[in-house]
Amino acid sequence: MQLAHRLQPLQSNVFADMDQAKARARSAGREIIDLSLGSSDLPTAEHITQTIAHSLSDPSTHGYLLFHGTQPFRQAAAAWYTRKFGIPVDPETEVLALIGSQEGTAHLPLAVLNPGEFALLLDPGYPSHAGGVYLASGQIYPMPLLAENGFLPIFADIPEPVLAQARLMVLSYPHNPTAACAPLAFFQEAVAFCQAHNLVLAHDFPYADLTFEDVTLPSILQADPDKTVSIEFFSLSKSYNMGGFRVGYAIGNATLITALRQVKAAVDFNQYQGILHGAVAALTGPQTGVQAMVNTFRQRRDACIHALDRIGWQAPTPTATMYIWAKLPTAWTQSSMEFCTQLVEATGVALSPGSGFGKTGEGYVRFALVHEPPILATAIDRIAQFLSQV
Numbered sequence: 001m002q003l004a005h006r007l008q009p010l011q012s013n014v015f016a017d018m019d020q021a022k023a024r025a026r027s028a029g030r031e032i033i034d035l036s037l038g039s040s041d042l043p044t045a046e047h048i049t050q051t052i053a054h055s056l057s058d059p060s061t062h063g064y065l066l067f068h069g070t071q072p073f074r075q076a077a078a079a080w081y082t083r084k085f086g087i088p089v090d091p092e093t094e095v096l097a098l099i100g101s102q103e104g105t106a107h108l109p110l111a112v113l114n115p116g117e118f119a120l121l122l123d124p125g126y127p128s129h130a131g132g133v134y135l136a137s138g139q140i141y142p143m144p145l146l147a148e149n150g151f152l153p154i155f156a157d158i159p160e161p162v163l164a165q166a167r168l169m170v171l172s173y174p175h176n177p178t179a180a181c182a183p184l185a186f187f188q189e190a191v192a193f194c195q196a197h198n199l200v201l202a203h204d205f206p207y208a209d210l211t212f213e214d215v216t217l218p219s220i221l222q223a224d225p226d227k228t229v230s231i232e233f234f235s236l237s238k239s240y241n242m243g244g245f246r247v248g249y250a251i252g253n254a255t256l257i258t259a260l261r262q263v264k265a266a267v268d269f270n271q272y273q274g275i276l277h278g279a280v281a282a283l284t285g286p287q288t289g290v291q292a293m294v295n296t297f298r299q300r301r302d303a304c305i306h307a308l309d310r311i312g313w314q315a316p317t318p319t320a321t322m323y324i325w326a327k328l329p330t331a332w333t334q335s336s337m338e339f340c341t342q343l344v345e346a347t348g349v350a351l352s353p354g355s356g357f358g359k360t361g362e363g364y365v366r367f368a369l370v371h372e373p374p375i376l377a378t379a380i381d382r383i384a385q386f387l388s389q390v
Ligand SMILES: Cc1ncc(COP(=O)(O)O)c(C=O)c1O
Pocket: 038, 099, 100, 101, 102, 103, 126, 172, 176, 204, 206, 234, 235, 236, 237, 243, 246, 247, 248
């Protein structure tokens, strides 16, 4: 059978190879401690699950959910955004419900790229950003993120011929996988650059709430309050532990919102309405669970950094996200993929190889803090044992 060429870059990926290594470790009887996936282990708050459960017995929620049906959700999202960032948003024209933010960022290239045109992506970066560009038959220009630049891209390094064919730039801070944060001044530079070069600027912002500092992280729309080129993607997966429910939203330039809605209209009828009712309860209800989630990840971050320090593996302490981005130990001379496959097969501890997020991620591994501190400590003891034998 002949499949489309655009599928080729999606076929081999580091994470599929890691899944096989995990399966081999499992069948060899190893107990797996999986720190490779950024999927929160925390439960969704009861007032949210009860709202969804209540919806189930209401037959009016059982049909297709068309655009007018998502209005209460759009209003809740707009109000949440304005409360947090102080910028007015029109729920009718500037908000779009999504089946998770990943769905939105992966579909956006279909709305803005013609085949062969370039998207400027962070390297390392979240894999579905590249996946969406491949599905739209676009080309990727990876903007390398280096520690010495605070893991921020240098726009002046983008070659002119690439810029001439580029239509889209995708940013995402706090950043997965490096956990870097971007100041508002960087977003202002990005907006000015995209305006000057006629680029759409997408900002993937699922960790908007997951910060350990007492400041609100900047939104891209604070650098583009008139929403001239920008669209920002939000998720309820991290803030409200709702990853499995698949709910997120986009806020931004009305033309981009309409274009993305047109792509989606060909693909889906939105998720189950009860999930959006639960999301409204999350966005408009008590926010104490958000703070509890942040406190949990702060404790895990501290426990993990402390345990790594104890075994002589220094990694920067992240100020946001649920990840630690650590340089491979100096004793290790092979690739990040070799490190992760050998580690999981020998110890059952699964980490993500930096190369899975892009070429510039080589030399690093990512820890996802998705277990309690005692399990993290066990994982790091096992890593110490593994390293003592290399
Ligand atoms: C940068 C980034 N974007 C999107 C997602 C997925 O979010 P959602 O569950 O809303 O699709 C993740 C999840 O880890 C992420 O790290």
